[in-house]
Amino acid sequence: MNLGRAILDKRRLGRYLLNGVAGFTLLYILTPLIFVTWLSFFSQTIPSFPPEGYSLKWYAAIIENDRFVSGFILSLQLALISSTIGLIVGVPAALCIARYRFRGREALNNLLLLPLVIPGIVLGIALYVFHVETEINTGLPILGSLLGLVSGHVLIVIPWTVRLVTASLAGFNRTLEEAAQNLGADRWTTFRRITLPGILPGIVAAAMFSFVSSFGNLELSLFLVGPGRTTLPIAILQYLEWKIDPTIAAVSVVQIGLIAAAMLITDRYVKIARVV
């Protein structure tokens, strides 16, 4: 009996410990978010504690600020276009890598995941130099264009697409494809009717991760934006250089809200915990 109780106590202790560590980690992650959100409602211009009062004026200030509004629209466009292109390129690439054995398969896989490992600054500088050289040599107005920005962002979303779609293909039971073919479906019909619905969770997750990573990207965009073309993260940075009023906090809250909404909506269709 004593032994049984000892084991039970030990187990309970373990559970407390686990919950404690998890709780602390959660708090550590959430604290900045909570403070930013709180700060965005302060009424005074220079943030200080305790707040003198609460106000929604900083949210109004976002809408009045053209740079934030146009930055938001550009970031949204950029994220949507880049994620779409990322899927168009990444899904077939993932299919090839997961399904076929060919020379250079491993190399291709690593190449497609590479942008994830290279620091954004390095990638940004490299692309910038490439764009400058291209423009000098061909005369194409690529420097600072939307096309240039999109091509850079496609690079950072592809690793997500390839990784997530490859993972969901690995978990896909291929006997289902054989069953479909046995029932009379050719390769394309099999893909459309059986494989695609099977890996859809992975594709949705890939789209969402692509969107989020493009929407929040700062370091790559810094080098690729042109005059009068600013993404939201850059607009925030530029604003911060001159002022530190809670407008920044309000913008951040909007951005966090958008990403959180994307996550929650995705999670309704695909359990995010299953694909990450």
Next chain:
Amino acid sequence: MAEVKLAGISKRYGDFFAVRDFTLTVADGEFLVLLGPSGCGKTTTLRMIAGFIEPTTGSIHLGNADITSLPPWKRNTGLVFQNYALFPHLTVEQNVAFGLEMRKVPNAEIGPRVAEALRLVRLGHLTDRLPRQLSGGQQQRVALARALVFRPDVLLLDEPLSNLDAKLRQEVRVEIRELQRKLGLTAIMVTHDQEEALTMADRLVVMSEGEVKQAGSQRELYEHPADRFVAGFVGRTTFLAGELAGDGKFKSRGGLTIACENKTAIKGAATLSLRPERVSVAAAPANGTENSVPGEVEFVSYLGALLDVHVRVNDRERIVAQIANREGVYAPSVGEKVHVGWAPAAASVFAGTGEAEE
């Protein structure tokens, strides 16, 4: 339904033959079982018929058509997979309808045919469920309905019962067999379970290492096995290693001299196979021309209707006798001195000992 004709098909991977020179004709309406241990090539053979593996050599005919190089979707075969392979995102009804849709059957006709197929497997009430909401047995029956609904030329079954529990398996065996008979289906089933094979087949093919060892009825395989492998794989048997000593005598390594009826002359090492139910156990030696060997009961397993009596006859050999568990039948207990006896015709002798050659 149609006849399936396999003519000398082989499948080679490098130097390794997964299937070697397989020739067989499955008659229209016949239930054929491919039986063998894992890796014997039986599943490869089935997959070649379904079109997932292309044979290296040989040809496959289904009815009058040569289907050797047709892709799977152009062959009219109905395959039931070991793990059922039901489409998880489609309902039972949609799963069963899939084959009809692919064949461009008019919508008005699909509904009644799906309902009919589901009624055949007694699942008419579960049409709107998703596969994950069904039990293993129900999933298995959906898979069967899905493979039957488009009237395939041949029904292929890849270990269809191995994921069911023992009791259910016995029921489904009978169900599949009845359905096959009622619809007059040509069916080819793959299994490693000899009991399953024996209860279901019209004809069995025993395979080992990519080759057909023997094809025939249950009785032929059991009573006249072609070699040591078949004797050991179909039914239970006691093997004694030794050699033939001429004049119809077999000398075992343990020193027994056994009278047998061997038709072929075998030089060198040989194996004698003795079916347990042909061996009698008695307290006194049997008289007449029968083989009779004294020994000591080492182990008795109680199987309900039957008893397996393991009798040690010398320090190298043990003979198993299977006796009916009936009133009045002599049932020895462990440690008892007994005599085991059998008629010369009860034993078969094969070349080789099945051990690695010395």
